[in-house]
Amino acid sequence: MGIKYLNNPEKLWNLIAILGNGVGVTVQIFLLTLILSIPLGMLVATGRMSRRGWVSGPISVYIYIMRGTPLMLQILFIYFLLPTTGPISFDRFSAAILAFTINYAAYFAEIFRGGIQSIPPGQWEAGQVLGMKKAQVFFRVVLPQVCKRVLLPVTNEVITLVKDTALASTIAVTELMSLAKKHVSSSTSIEPYLIAMLIYLLMNGITEQVSRWLEKKLSYYQ
Amino acid sequence: MLKVINLEKQFDGLGVLKGISLEVRRGEVVAIIGRSGSGKSTLMRCVNNLEKADGGTILVDGQPLVKDGVYAPVKNQRSICLKMGYVFQNFNLFPHMSVLKNLTEAQHCVLKRPKAEAEKYARQLLKKVGLEDKEAAYPCQLSGGQQQRVAIARALAMDPELLCFDEPTSALDPLLTQEVLGVIRSLAKEKRTMVVVTHEMNFAREVADRVVFMEDGVIVADGTPQEVFDSEKVKAFIGLGD
Numbered sequence: 513m514g515i516k517y518l519n520n521p522e523k524l525w526n527l528i529a530i531l532g533n534g535v536g537v538t539v540q541i542f543l544l545t546l547i548l549s550i551p552l553g554m555l556v557a558t559g560r561m562s563r564r565g566w567v568s569g570p571i572s573v574y575i576y577i578m579r580g581t582p583l584m585l586q587i588l589f590i591y592f593l594l595p596t597t598g599p600i601s602f603d604r605f606s607a608a609i610l611a612f613t614i615n616y617a618a619y620f621a622e623i624f625r626g627g628i629q630s631i632p633p634g635q636w637e638a639g640q641v642l643g644m645k646k647a648q649v650f651f652r653v654v655l656p657q658v659c660k661r662v663l664l665p666v667t668n669e670v671i672t673l674v675k676d677t678a679l680a681s682t683i684a685v686t687e688l689m690s691l692a693k694k695h696v697s698s699s700t701s702i703e704p705y706l707i708a709m710l711i712y713l714l715m716n717g718i719t720e721q722v723s724r725w726l727e728k729k730l731s732y733y734q
Numbered sequence: 735m736l737k738v739i740n741l742e743k744q745f746d747g748l749g750v751l752k753g754i755s756l757e758v759r760r761g762e763v764v765a766i767i768g769r770s771g772s773g774k775s776t777l778m779r780c781v782n783n784l785e786k787a788d789g790g791t792i793l794v795d796g797q798p799l800v801k802d803g804v805y806a807p808v809k810n811q812r813s814i815c816l817k818m819g820y821v822f823q824n825f826n827l828f829p830h831m832s833v834l835k836n837l838t839e840a841q842h843c844v845l846k847r848p849k850a851e852a853e854k855y856a857r858q859l860l861k862k863v864g865l866e867d868k869e870a871a872y873p874c875q876l877s878g879g880q881q882q883r884v885a886i887a888r889a890l891a892m893d894p895e896l897l898c899f900d901e902p903t904s905a906l907d908p909l910l911t912q913e914v915l916g917v918i919r920s921l922a923k924e925k926r927t928m929v930v931v932t933h934e935m936n937f938a939r940e941v942a943d944r945v946v947f948m949e950d951g952v953i954v955a956d957g958t959p960q961e962v963f964d965s966e967k968v969k970a971f972i973g974l975g976d
Contacts (some may be wrong), residue, residue: 637784638826642840642892643816650838656830733829734874 516701527695531707534688537605538715539678541687545612546670553620555648560625571621578618584679587611591683608680616673623665626657660730667723674715688712735760735896735927736781736818742803743776750776753790754950756914758896761925765938765959768948769971774931775823777948778900781929782820783811794818795895816844819894827873833860833884834869837891845892852891859887863917879910883917891920897921899930901963915941924936935972939963947971 571668578586582700591607604608631654639649678689692708695701743751750773766774779785781792781799789803799814806814808891828836830879837856841847842892847855860866861866863883870974875879882902899918903911915937921928922941932938938945938959945962949971955962962968 573826604899632826634822634824634826635828638822638828639840640784641815641818641820643812643844644840645812648843652843653828660830733872 513672515703516699517703517707527704528707529689530695531688531704531708531711534686534691535711535715537680537685537687538677538689541605541608541612541680542674542715543686544609545616545673548609548613549616549620552617554624556617556621557624557628557654560621561628575618575621578615579622583611583615583676584682586615587679587682604680604683604685607683608685612673612676612680616669619669622664623662624658626665627662628654630661631657663723663730667719670723671716671719674719675712678712699717735762735794736929737791737793738777738781739791739793741777741780741792742788743773743780743785744788747846750951751787751790753782754948754951754953756946756953756956758927758929760895760927762943763922763926763930763941764944764946765942766929766931766946766948767933767935767938767968767971773947773951774948776901777819778898778929778931782818782898783815784820812848816892817895819889819892819897821882821885821889821897821902822898823884823904825873825878827881827885828890829873831872832869833865833871833873833876835886836873837888841886841891856887856891859890860884860891861886862920864913877910878906879913882906882910882914886914886921888916895927896929897926899928899932901931901933903932903934935963 517527556571558577559567560575562568562571587608590611591602592603594602594607635653635657636649637654646654677687680687681690681693684690688708688711692704695704736756737940738754738756741751741754742749745824750958752773754773754777756764756777766777767771768774776785780787781794783799784806787800787803790826791801792799793962794814797806797814799811805811828839831839834853837859838849838852841852841855842849845852857866857869860869865880865883867886868876868880868884873884882905886902886923901912902918906914912932915934918928918930918937919941930938930942940959942959944957945955945959946953947962947968950965954967955965963972
């Protein structure tokens with residue numbers, strides 16, 4: 513494995529441009545998963561806290577399975593197995609999005625549950641004695657405080673998600689990891705991996721900056 | 735204004751309120767005193783629907799919150815409880831909202847008051863509790879006494895006909911206690927109907943029209959401050975308490 517790209521600026525830019533296409537797909541997986549799994553996680557957290565056993569029971573099982581099995585296996589399972597048994601079939605990209613979403617929703621749900629339960633009951637009571645409905649107390653009083661409390665654990669998950677998008681390559685979604693792998697094989701050089709690594713690092717650098725900015729923005733109260 | 739008849743409440747089979755009957759008339763200030771664990775806070779919480787009673791009746795302005803142990807529909811519960819304001823021992827201000835927003839939030843989302851009107855009223859109330867310069871502050875920037883005064887203003891913003899205090903000064907040091915008691919005193923002068931659960935005996939003696947002494951989930955004395963403080967049981971309590 514010799515140096516094929518780093519000593520040749522033209523080839524290097526070419527490679528970066530090609531991997532850049534993969535970054536587009538990676539970012540799509542990342543954003544779609546976040547947009548879908550955060551609200552779903554909120555819903556799951558609410559269900560998990562339900563006093564009705566027929567709601568909280570199955571949701572606990574769902575969380576157990578999602579956290580207890582490899583994400584890679586879940587992706588494979590959804591892509592290969594579901595279409596053969598169910599009425600719907602998925603293209604690769606949708607299968608990946610579905611797998612990431614239901615997996616991350618389970619993790620987010622537990623973070624949100626922890627956040628919601630850490631809000632003192634006095635906050636609910638204060639809202640209640642002012643005549644607010646439960647939903648009003650939740651959205652106006654509790655949720656804003658939960659957002660601050662879960663910011664750091666959620667950032668952790670988001671950083672993991674940036675890296676986990678690489679697992680979409682197991683079902684040949686042409687994202688960054690797939691393309692890097694492909695060019696490593698075709699060029700017999702390890703440099704595409706190095707570039708991919710730097711790109712993941714850059715993406716998580718941005719994630720951290722956003723988190724830091726949010727943390728600062730939410731630091732106006734204790 | 736408030737009528738409690740034969741109210742009962744158990745926690746894990748342990749009787750906390752054993753048939754409490756109490757009436758608060760309009761314009762009256764009632765102080766509830768008694769040892770910790772005597773049920774006075776639980777009584778206050780049941781009246782404000784923060785705990786569910788197991789039996790008995792609570793009438794607010796003639797409307798039943800609970801009648802013979804049967805609660806009104808949730809919607810009615812809310813409208814009935816809106817006639818009452820509640821001030822907590824540990825303030826429970828909303829930490830993520832400025833002082834002004836703490837006062838306007840429920841005016842806006844419950845009473846549907848327009849923003850300008852709600853803010854104008856909030857500022858009047860902040861002036862009344864002596865915090866007109868703190869409207870932009872956040873609760874964490876205030877002393878305990880200031881936080882409690884904001885909490886009182888927040889309760890007043892909903893125009894309650896009856897204001898309930900659950901040990902409003904128990905979390906405060908003596909100096910801060912006085913500034914909060916000062917505010918409650920000024921409200922008493924306005925002839926507001928109030929029920930105050932308190933350990934401040936001097937305050938109860940001086941401000942209350944009536945004092946209720948509770949022990950082990952029952953009311954053992956109910957009368958003018960003079961009558962109650964002269965009764966043997968209360969004398970024994972104060973002797974022990976101090």
